[in-house]
Amino acid sequence: xxxxxxxxxxxxxxxxxxxxxxxxxxxxxxxxxxxxxxxxxxxxxxxxxxxxxxxxxxxxxxxxxxxxxxxxxxxxxxxxxxxxxxxxxxxxxxxxxxxxxxxxxxxxxxxxxxxxxxxxxxxxxxxxxxxxxxxxxxxxxxxxxxxxxxxxxxxxxxxxxxxxxxxxxxxxxxxxxxxxxxxxxxxx
Numbered sequence: 001x002x003x004x005x006x007x008x009x010x011x012x013x014x015x016x017x018x019x020x021x022x023x024x025x026x027x028x029x030x031x032x033x034x035x036x037x038x039x040x041x042x043x044x045x046x047x048x049x050x051x052x053x054x055x056x057x058x059x060x061x062x063x064x065x066x067x068x069x070x071x072x073x074x075x076x077x078x079x080x081x082x083x084x085x086x087x088x089x090x091x092x093x094x095x096x097x098x099x100x101x102x103x104x105x106x107x108x109x110x111x112x113x114x115x116x117x118x119x120x121x122x123x124x125x126x127x128x129x130x131x132x133x134x135x136x137x138x139x140x141x142x143x144x145x146x147x148x149x150x151x152x153x154x155x156x157x158x159x160x161x162x163x164x165x166x167x168x169x170x171x172x173x174x175x176x177x178x179x180x181x182x183x184x185x186x187x188x
Contacts, residue, residue, distance in 0.1 A: 006158050024155055028100075041065060041078040041085070044117050047110035049066035051144075054092045059087060079121035086118065086155065087130035097154035117157075127184040128145070133165035158185070 041061055051055050064081040071080035086093050099108040100115075108115070134156060144150060158180060159165045169175045 018164050022176040024151055025101075025103060026105055028112070029105050030112075038120050039113055041081050041114075041117060041174065044082070044113035047113065048092075048095070049111055053095050053110065054090065056090075057092065060090055060092060061149040064088070073126070074124050075121055078117060079124065082114065082117045083121050086168075093155075108121060119120045120187045125186045128187055130160050130182050130185060132160050132180050132182045132185060134158045134178045134180060135165045135169045135175060136178075137170045137173050137175050144176065144178070158182070 041064065042058075045057055045061055048054055054060070061081070064085040065077060068077050068080035068084050073075055075083075086096065096111055096114070099111050102108070162177070162179075166177065169177070
């Protein structure tokens with residue numbers, strides 16, 4: 001997902017490439033949902049809330065819904081708020097991405113309904129084809145050779161401006177800057 005940058009508080013979101021597994025993971029398990037379609041954001045986060053995985057989650061959901069009263073791009077309020085919740089600098093996005101990256105695929109199950117809502121929102125947004133940038137403060141040249149194809153299992157925040165991504169990197173340490181050819185990026 002291509003993303004604008006609000007400030008240096010977003011640093012970790014742009015630099016967590018080294019947390020991606022170095023192999024293809026099995027598909028996410030599909031829990032039996034009893035034919036439920038896409039639910040409201042409040043309903044979607046109940047399994048996460050029940051496990052107490054994210055501090056103050058209900059308030060973050062309420063805040064996201066309040067901020068998204070007038071959604072654009074044909075999104076529902078819940079879809080827009082699902083994207084907004086992900087973009088907040090809270091433990092929600094780190095827990096969500098952590099579950100998507102975990103080899104124990106059952107850890108993603110509490111996020112399944114949220115995942116469906118999140119993806120339904122992304123699917124409504126126009127796709128962009130562009131080169132985007134992502135970085136990490138580490139030398140990953142052994143794992144990522146130029147021109148190679150890799151699958152990242154979590155949502156990836158990127159920028160279409162190299163100087164924005166570069167600003168997050170510690171200039172005194174080894175770093176890797178990825179130039180990604182994006183075919184179905186989503187501007188948020």
